[in-house]
Amino acid sequence: MSKKIAVLFGGNSPEREISLKSGKTILNSLIKLGINAIGIDPISFPLLYLKKYGFKKIFISLHGKGGEDGTIQGILDYLNIPYTGSNLLASAITINKFLTKTIWHEYGLPVIYPHFLLNKKDFVKSNFLKIEKKILKFKLPIFIKPNCSGSSLGSTKIDHLDDLFNAIEKSFIYNDDILIEKYIKGEEYTVGILNEKILPPIRIEYPNSFYNYQAKYYLNTTQYFCPSGLNKYKERELKNIILHAWNAVKCQNWGRIDVILDENKKFQLLEINTIPGMTSHSLYPMAAKKIGLSFHDLVIKILNLT
Incomplete structure (x- = not known):
């Protein structure tokens, strides 16, 4: 029998709904690939039992508090079970936008001031x-x-x-x-990272004054462009900033960084997402598809990085 994998999704953060969608899509993909995977919602399962039930690896698809803040990473470190994504320290730092911006600024990376x-x-x-x-x-x-x-x-x-x-x-x-x-007016881009490889940037166009919850998950008027439309010099500059920003906060495996290209054509780092959404319509799989990775390929690759 193959290794028993747990996909953690749901949780009790305000982003529960999106986490459930992502986690179930990942779980279905793993099952279709013949992997012995089980979906677990921490709300109804005591996580300290993960070891007892024989789980050998964890795919974390929890968003926000309890998922991306180092809490679950700390529990899994204690249980000595490998997991996807960044470790406790990187997760705890990057959930905090102010702290992340402060570190980026110290590294000479572009962030919005004041x-x-x-x-x-x-x-x-x-x-x-x-x-x-x-x-x-x-x-x-x-x-x-x-x-x-x-x-x-x-x-x-x-x-x-x-x-x-x-x-x-x-x-x-x-x-x-x-x-x-x-507030910085400009074009918004999101850039995925997969094992130190920078995925093709995606340009986001939305109908509202900013890329809000509705525009992200419900409005069909939001548009995504990949290729992004940046010229090769600007794209190279962006990828260089992203790699430095990723390494400055010691993130690992996979994640996504959001940036804005301001009216002076300068990139400004916005924030980092250590557990991106993974539904069939999410941006991270869209970028991965551009380099020839199907959703199934991507899920397996992320799982095998642990």
Whole structure:
């Protein structure tokens, strides 16, 4: 009998719905390939039993808190079971957008400035006018997003000062720290990494003012371009930035980095995703397909990197 593989999906983060879709697609692919794979939702299965039930390898398809923040990686390290994706340290760093940007900046990589971190307790205690004054130094429009959350949940572009308070409150629903930064207009790209190989970049066009949750998962007006349309020099520059950004935070195996090409034609790093979506419509498999990897090939390759 082949090695017993567990695919972890679901969990209790706000990104549960997307995780379930990704995980089930991965699981079905493994089963079709004749692999002894079982789907497990941590909500209904005690993870410390993974060893007891004889699982030899874990394919992590949990998104956000509990999946990409080092928590599950720590449990699996303790159990001494190999798993897909980045390790505990890289996961814990990259779930934190502010910390990731700080490291990238120290490495001389391009990130959006100015930006600052606002904590929920500080916000409650502080005079709102003081915070407003600090934010206004950026000049509108600005962008607000939860510091340790994904799928653009709780993210808002602010064009009018009247919307500021409600946007901050909304963002705090998802995280106790929020990142506030200057809004950058430009073209958005996402770039996958597979075992140190940079996949073809994908350019994203969306109908809204930013690539929000609806545009990512539900609107059929969002368009994806791969090839991206970048000329060969610009694409080479982008791939070089991506590789340095990936290595700076010590990520491993597979993941995705989002960037924006601003109006001055300069790339700005946005954030990193250590467990990308893996449905049949997700961007990571789309990029892999461009280098000749079918979904089945991709799933096997990721599994075998552990």
